[in-house]
Amino acid sequence: MSKSAHHTPNSVLPSHSTIVPSGTSGNRNTSEQSFFEETQLPLSILDDYKSAASETEYEISENTRRVYTSSFSIFNRYCLEHGLSPLPADPRSVISFIGHQKESIQQSSGAQLSRQTLTSRLAAIRYHHIKAGFHSPTEHPLVIRVMRGLSRNKYRKVADYDQQPIMYDELEMLIDVINQHPQPLTRARDKAIIQLGFQGGFRRSELADIQVNHVSFLRNKLKVRLPYSKSNQQGQREWKDLPQTETLAAFDAVKEWIEISKIKQGHLFRSISRDGSQIRPYSVSDATNRKINLTSMQTKEPRLNKNSGFLRGDDIYQMIKKYCLRAGLSPEFYGAHSLRSGCVTQLHENDKDHLYIMARTGHTDPRSLRHYLKPKD
Template sequence: MSGNRISPILNDTVAKNGFYQENELPLSILNDFESAAKETRYEISDNTRRVYRSSFGIFSAYCGSHGLSSLPADPRSVISFIGHQKDIYQESNGHQLSTQTINSRLAAIRFFHIQAGSPSPTEHPLVIRVMRGLMRNQNRIVSDYDQQPIMYDELELLLQAIDERKQNLTRKRDKAIIQLGFQGGFRRSELANIKVNHLSFLRDKLKVRLPYSKSNQQGQREWKVLPKEEPFSAFDAIKEWLFAADIKEGHLFRSLTRDGHQIRDYQVTDANLGKGFLRGDDIYQLIKRYCNKAGLDPQYYGAHSLRSGCVTQLHENKKDHLYIMGRTGHTDPRSLNHYLKPNE
């Protein structure tokens, strides 16, 4: 049978990029091909996919308003888009878009071009030169702060705000999220993906297995070892939440009914889709909400403040870089320098 029976899109991609192409592909490999093709759903996280769709939508709208093609796109269109984006002033704070934000939008352009089998215009030498210059431009008015670290003092304020909640399940769950996020230096996506079978309660420590993380996307074995006797340890908080919610398997952090008295119906498919459990964005909003209640300006504090606070607090506790990296999962000690700043 003709190869076109299997994938015309693949054949076009192969031809465009100069790969060897069979004249015909047998129908007998159809199931094998489709089985492998399904793996592309795991290529990037759901959150990254949402960000890319939004960012590419902004680029497409810009191209559409000027009669330009967005896919495939001319490198000069991308350069013009950079010029437009770098001069935008945000109404919320009067600052220009950060280089990181613009880079994220270029990453989206690159992703959709690769998906379509077209060379990415973001790889053009002039685009690279423009971005290199933009990163060194010190005259732009951009936000000059990162999220501030949540350390012991701030953590106590957050826990006091949680204690004001009337619903027992809500208090138990939210304390477990905050304390585990802080002690383990977890990213919000990592917190959302923890399952009950990832936890091991030992005599003096809690071990949390991470099947995947931002720095471990190939599923290598990774554990976080969290001492039970450390200040604000998550050990008892997690146990109390599991007991109160009667959770024996599946996602650790579940959605609650509106009145906060019951966990919602839980269902998960093989693609980690489903209902009844918190996503990374839910945890982000939850932490922002408690920061606001605790009097911590949400402009300066967020979900990443827990991870930043873990690093900064361990550093102030005189732990060395290797110990901190073992806790957070950083693979390069130079990455810690961004976090090691005083909590002012």
């Protein structure tokens, strides 16, 4: 067999001989940065390489990828306006970007961007640098000092407030509004979303990802399996047991939605036609139908996006905002996260201990609950 059948040119597979690219400052020993590199790699491993490279698609969540792309585009525009290199970027460029962003005024609130927003934008810069094989300028000591000082600056006017919890009273108000909807399909679906989101303390992305086969109706409780969540990104076994005896339990609402929608498999919460008379066609693309960029070890979106007919996290967010407005609850202070924070607060009001609440919400650190728990009346 000819040599060309056994070996691929060096340009076929990426050459990543060092972690830190040439030109990066620092006193690190070059030998510690180097990896062994074959002169040529056999063509027989190309399919194996593609298979492994495709897994980088799941390195971060789809929502995080979208946020990082949007945030980095803002940084990219700033650099281009001032003749700076966005990738790789000089730490001083990042510091200048922070200075520009921290003075930006939000049109909706008239306040400056919060530290959380700025931190998210720095995380995007870091992600894109690491993805491209560069050392992140966000790790420069002066950048860290600037952000540390920003977090302690009490004189900045920022619109930084928590969403108010939706508890029994607010939940009843939302259900009353939903019950006024003229279409049975929309009523059944939206009540199931609201009650399940509240009782299970779900994040909006978790609600959107629930599949029909994740739901089990037992004798006196609804059991919902979560293959993945924000605190469980390695696919460990996780589920929520939701007692039917709790006030405004989701058991009957979810069961009614499944019966009226006649959904047998796939995503639990589907899109409904504009007139509310029928469920839209449902389709999910094959995750393997993706083009691999071998040079950057990243996967590209399929040419034709066949994902349709089910709700996303943003759809649930907008839906809850809409019902809060109709119920007289200010959408400025209530949102999808209000269901999760309301679950924690209501269970605390019901004298449940921290371990019980953590089992319900999926929190892994008791200290995280202190952000949610409100003083009892």
